[in-house]
Amino acid sequence: MALRPRLGRPPHAGAPSSGRGQVRRLQRRRPIRRGDPGASVRSPACRESMRFGVCAGPDEAEAILAAGFDYVEMGLSSTAGNPDFDLTRLDGIPIAAMNLFFPSSVRLYGPDATEWREYAKRAIDRAAQVGVPVLVVGSGGARRAPDAPGDWEGAFVDVAAELQAIAASYGITIAPESLTRAETNIGNDLGTLALALAARGVGFTADSFHILQEQPDLEKIADEIPLLPRHVHLGSKGSREVPQASEPGFARFVAQLRELGYDGTASLECKRGSTVDELRENLISLRESFSHSPRKQE
Numbered sequence: 480m481a482l483r484p485r486l487g488r489p490p491h492a493g494a495p496s497s498g499r500g501q502v503r504r505l506q507r508r509r510p511i512r513r514g515d516p517g518a519s520v521r522s523p524a525c526r527e528s529m530r531f532g533v534c535a536g537p538d539e540a541e542a543i544l545a546a547g548f549d550y551v552e553m554g555l556s557s558t559a560g561n562p563d564f565d566l567t568r569l570d571g572i573p574i575a576a577m578n579l580f581f582p583s584s585v586r587l588y589g590p591d592a593t594e595w596r597e598y599a600k601r602a603i604d605r606a607a608q609v610g611v612p613v614l615v616v617g618s619g620g621a622r623r624a625p626d627a628p629g630d631w632e633g634a635f636v637d638v639a640a641e642l643q644a645i646a647a648s649y650g651i652t653i654a655p656e657s658l659t660r661a662e663t664n665i666g667n668d669l670g671t672l673a674l675a676l677a678a679r680g681v682g683f684t685a686d687s688f689h690i691l692q693e694q695p696d697l698e699k700i701a702d703e704i705p706l707l708p709r710h711v712h713l714g715s716k717g718s719r720e721v722p723q724a725s726e727p728g729f730a731r732f733v734a735q736l737r738e739l740g741y742d743g744t745a746s747l748e749c750k751r752g753s754t755v756d757e758l759r760e761n762l763i764s765l766r767e768s769f770s771h772s773p774r775k776q777e
Contacts, residue, residue, distance in 0.1 A: 531765050534748040540572045546758035552746040554579035560602035569609045575744045576613040576710050581621035588634040589625030607649040613710050615684045616655040619663035635665050640679040654709040656684035659692045669703045688714030691728040700731040707739045714749030721751050721761045724768040
């Protein structure tokens, strides 16, 4: 399987020199297998630096990259966060982000809180070894507020800030996302969460599915993304499929990203194709959606 070098960035100058926390270099750079069809789906508005990926496991990486996507976004808890997972399985796969930070057994706070720091330190260390620059924190079960008095929204922001403090020495960004009320009862309003995280020096992920599910007022979608996000997840409202430019809510979501000048990474996290041809069509659709909303002019 001919895969591309990872997208991980090198650690900053303050990173340890012992090897711990430094992004591991690939021993050899293998050729990119994108082909003419994958290259042909780029549109002028997305050409500068927008990169599109798919949330998936290692076994789907070859098809995703062959379709023309730039990277694969994997689950942290099932890969780098799992001490039994062989990291060499990820060699050559560009990984711009990992999600699913905590396993379902973890509880971050409250009467039933479990120990999570050692897991987090190990998972972040192993993510750095495979060059992952962004770790998304969704983990609805782990962050759910217990049925007990307390500032649980604040407690979640505290956890995110502590994770960022751990990740900083590796050059990794922690980027929590809002979730729907069906998934958890903490951090459902991204506008509020993003500002609280920013006050603690933590970035965030803007997820179109979660935002559109929770915010029915099209005029208020821009308020849900008050700052430039660190990462983006893409999915349509309702059925959580590949979003289309014709969907009013998604069009507003994309317009706000472009207004903010966002040109980073965006991952499909939804029902989507599995074959190379199907995935290529998904990518064409995504690029069309972003090309309909021109990038903000500086």
